[in-house]
Amino acid sequence: MEYLHTDWAAMTRNDWIGVTFTVLAFVAMIAVYIMVFNPRNKDGFAAQADMALRDEGDENNSGDKK
């Protein structure tokens, strides 16, 4: 436990900025995992698996943007 001890009173402004960014990055990472593993998004991702195969030919006719 000594190894994990933190002297909170000694934290500088830079330390707090670093901690804040680290926690935000961690939360964002969890949010991305939830998005990727959400069963509702499964079919949406799977539908793009063959995207690289749709662009054959010198000229392209696959634009599907509304």
Add this chain to the structure above:
Amino acid sequence: MEAHAKSVTVKYDMDVVRWFTIAAVIFGVVGTFIGVYVASELAWPFLNFDMAEITFGRLRPLHTNAVIFAFGGNVLFATGYYIVQRTGATKLWSNKLAWFHFWGWQTIIVCAVITLPLGLSQGKEYAELPWWVDIMIAVVWLSYGLNYVMTNVIRTTSHMYVSNWFTMGMIVMITYLHVVNSMAIPVDWATSYSIYSGVQDAMIQWWWGHNAVGFYLTGGFLGIMYYFIPKQSGRPVFSYRLSVLHFWTLSFGYVWLGAHHLQYTALPDWTGSLGAAISLAMIIPSWGGAMNGMMTLSGAWDKLRTDYILRFLVTAMAFYAMSTFDGPVMAIKSVNALSHYTDWTVGHVHAGALGWMSMISFGALYHMVKKLWNTEMYSDRLVNIHFWIALIGAVTYVVAMWVSGIMQGLMWRDYDEYGTLTYTFVESVSAMHPYYVMRAVGGAIFNLGTWVMLFNVVMTIRQASATRATNPVAARA
């Protein structure tokens, strides 16, 4: 599969892609040739010829810059512009900016060829070039970033393919890393001093160094993998969901690893422990991505018998898996105590550079040459020969350095019953000689393969030009 709501006809901007492709093939030869020369200097030091400009200390950064930024850079730009247009069903946002990017990047390479042998160096690993070249790199890189992002913005497909995410992740992170790492006070045109000092300088150096590996040599080339393996095998990505997870996990994870280069230094102990822990955790997404690439061949494994380009791409995945296991193991403190400062590190880097980065590049370049010049390869047999030469060369090199590195580490730490070191340092250097010869031979074999590729590509382009001249209609078919 999505319905195509609107039909558009797009003529891509592929001339600049052709030029980047040719530059990549040429710099593949040049970069590995310099590598063979510096490896030979370590085995046979007389090759210095007492000329400062060609000593190991000056040519080694030229080799790393040539293979990473000249060969690797031109591969990334060629494939990036190729993929973003085809998956976005659009032309480049600015063809002129792409040409500025091409000539700007080649000018930077010329600057490296002049300054590094002259001994002008900032002494930072993979960031040796003088401060004014750093500014040129930032300008040219931003032109690439702007063009790439805007091409994605104007795409006509609703989804942005995962390869483009990997490339944009690389663009964003390399911009940030290059600018922060290169902060320096210029004294004159040749000299500058880093604004960081002591342990902060070391930490910034390896924050840049490992993330250049993570986002440029890994992320950028994973973008290539996720396009060209499905393309060459004619199979959809095994799990697109896993590819998205792969991208985000690498993006969040890689930035923590740099401190594992600085175990047992003045850096706080916890930073090294954190670097090691996250390094081990990174095996999971890395292997997930490698399996995703390999499993994309499900139902098409038989193609490996006849499709030599696919062999390059799949072998690259095997090396990717191997080096992303080797690296985290080396990050563990007890292993690092043995491996650090030895040739094991050199072997690890080249398992990635020769086996992963180069193999995936060769596969992608062959694929693009056929498409860009609308022809078959001049000789498929030479592609196969190149594959085996490259594989034998890479394995010879890596095995030599692994054995040499572990032997070095064991000799350095061995002591007798009185606590005295068993071997002097020079004895360990002497013991390395056979492995340094083996490394030079392995590198030379690998370099021979790049000459075979250059010949084959030149003949393919000449063949395509001849066909176009005699029969323009057939050439377009």
